[in-house]
Amino acid sequence: MNRSKATFAAGCFWGVEEAFSKAKGVTSTMVGYTGGRTEHPTYEQVCSHATGHAEAVQVEYDPQQVTYEQLLDIFWSIHNPTTKDRQGPDIGSQYRSAVFYHAPQQQAAAETSKRRLEQRHRYGRRPIVTEIVPVTIFYRAEEYHQRYFAKHGGGQCHIPLDQKTPEP
16 A cells, blocks of 8 residues: 655644544544654643644545545645644643645645635634644654554544535
């Protein structure tokens, strides 16, 4: 099976992982930390706002079953990309909105998708503040964070702007 990777940050990683894990064609998910400067950070370090890392989800998927653009649609629909360093009650740079691209094609798709949403005023007149940056080292979070909702029951970490999936 052909597999590709995608990495997204959209607030508390528990809910983000849950959303992506339910998508057809996603073969695995892993929560962790990326985009910062501290090697092998712990959750406590990331929460201290001193590492520069975001809580993120690395998605492994089969591009024959789900496209990167469809994953972007999920990403945009599960959080508010117009708030800097905040999702619902969660505040801090670790909760920022970011697409960490693995290839130039992912970068182009993310930028096109973001531009389309802004042109259609998907989030009103508020600018989308989502970072679109190259992936850096992804550090797997502690085991108790992996598949948290699957282990402990559902819930929601953040308050999405709405649940409507953006039009392609």
